Amino acid sequence: MYPAIKHLHILCAILSISGFLLQGMWMLLRSPLVDHRVTRTLPHVIDTVFLGSAITLATMSGHYPFVAPWVTAKVVALVVYILLGATALRWGRTMRVRVMALLAALLVFSWIVSVALSKHPAGFLAYAGVFQ
Template sequence: MNYLAIKHLHITFAFLSGSFFLLRGLWMLLDSPMLQRRWVKIVPHVVDTLLLASALVLVFWSGQYPFVQNWLTAKVLALVAYVVLGTIALKRGKTRGVRTFALLAALATFAYIVAVARTRQADVVWQAAGLGG
């Protein structure tokens, strides 16, 4: 496979991961029994593993590394925040309010990750608000 094919796979896995997270978040808000289905607990791990694997291939093939490239560092740190917030939203949040807030924060973080990936600018939020230099 070439770089462009891996990049398109990465984008596809990112879309699937975000979409499925949104769906599970909606099911959480609706107290849907769908969240307890076996496949719903397995598929996100498969998609996220493929997303991470494609990201690692892109990093090595492009020679652009986190903690060297600011935008990749921002993506990695935002990814950690996204995972923590997602866990609170879908599992660990003690109240519906906490889970809802974590869900919205995770979705905003996911949007930030996508914006950074598209612009390769870590301060994309500030630039969009007209505050960036």
């Protein structure tokens, strides 16, 4: 059961970041598709399954936030990613702010993936020598 849920979680990660990139491109192009009903609804469905699979995996594995440092790092970074994503796609008042938030959100998402793969709270920063 664990491998199936892990694969669902990975699939949701791929779908989530792909949808975010697509929305980001549409935002940059000022496409009306960014405000389409499906575009505004589907990411919430995907992200709900994504979060549910994460909670299930944490429960099954016994890796909980504030117990496993790398899981805590992912949860904190997830909050940052959500705030940056909302700034990029909705809250940013200027295109410059939106683009910077979009790029920062992509960097944070990449870092979250590196934390997940390495099981180290510093993720790729540990390998860059920033945190040892």
